[in-house]
Amino acid sequence: MGSIKSSVLRNTVTALAAVMLLNGCSFTEEALWPSIVGEETVEDATTTAAEAPVVPDTVVTDNISGLPLLGSTIFESPGVTPGQPTGTHVGKKVEELRGDLSRLQARLIHHNNNLQTQRNNARGSAGTYHSIIAAMNTRLQVGTTPGNPQMVNGWNKAQQELEAVGASITNLNSLSNEAGSTSALAAFVLDSAKSTYELRGALDEDHRQLAVLEDEANQTVVILDRLMNELTEDIARTQNYFSAERTNLTALQVAVDNGEFIGGNLGSRTFGLPVPPPPGGTAGLVGRQPPLAIIRFDQPNVNYEQALFTAVSRALDRRPSSAFDLVTVAPARGNSAQVALATSKSRKYGEDVMRSLTKLGLPASHVSLSSTSNPGAQVPEVHVYLR
DSSP states (O other): OOSSOOOOOOSOOOOOOOOOOOOOOOOOOOOSOOOBOOOOOOOOTTOOOOOOOOOOOSOOOTTSTTSOOOOOOOOOOOOOOOOOOOSSHHHHHHHHHHHHHHHHHHHHHHHHHHHHHHHHHHHHHHHHHHHHHHHHHHHHHHOOOTTOHHHHHHHHHHHHHHHHHHHHHHHHHHHHHHHHHHHHHHHHHHHHHHHHTTOSSOOHHHHHHHHHHHHHHHHHHHHHHHHHHHHHHHHHHHHHHHHHHHHHHHHHHHHHHHTSOOOSOGGGGOOSOOOOOOTTOGGGGTTTSOOSEEEEOOSSSOOOHHHHHHHHHHHHHHOTTOOEEEEEEEEOOSSHHHHHHHHHHHHHHHHHHHHHHHHTTOOGGGEEEEEEEETTOSSOEEEEEEO
């Protein structure tokens, strides 16, 4: 009467070989202080486009890097041994407990089937999601047209698969509540079986059947406890996976809009809390240290995201807990109304840059925004400082 099935291989020698492919990425050391100026990039709109990625029908298992590592245990019922009626009061009580235990084990089987279904659904959706993302990343590495409809369609499909993984979290939480209720009932049945020993008027056969029932109730409690433990681990792992991939998917949207792969999620390289801003705001940083980047908005469309990502990611490589201060600089020329209008326009550019950083995965708590004006500025500028 084992609680969980396991396979035991005897007299067999199995050779297992595991090959791990580690893909590294190295960067050349360049200056940390680039100046990003507005130069419009002309892209070839007639770039040959590959067909949209084909989503495989096969279910991808957990041994693929990046997928949530879910449990694999199959929880089976230990069963209930039948007994013959003895005609005593204790014998009738044993029969009642045997019926309760049978119903509990039926619920255990239902919980197990539900758990395996949710695991398979999560694995399948995550596998399909990664297949789509891999095809999109390959396409973006060589470049494509900005907002390519095929890439947008692929992104939408990836989002649907990721949302399916998110739905499995809700289902697993519901299953956890149900299994917790069943576990409490199983503990009650076990306690009832133990207290039945104290009843008077029992035959030896009653106590023999009661001992068998107690063992099977105890095994049921143990199996339910293990199911609850694996459920808790599965929920935590799936939640972490879903949160990380949702951020990565948001960063991928930027690449689809630009038609080229900018880089990975900045948030994956950010650890710890940012340093609090100095008293008096971030404008006090001007003149104290060179800016990490200067973005000049001298054209309607300034392609700054790739250069900004490179500068910020290198700063995070050197100090993962870095925070960044964005200072919009407006030209201080003309009357007060003109200066106010220029300040408002520069502020809007600063908000656009801030959104770009958050879309690339940098937490909003690691970025601050302030405004100033400068008579020497010719066009609206956004200065990026390393805090």
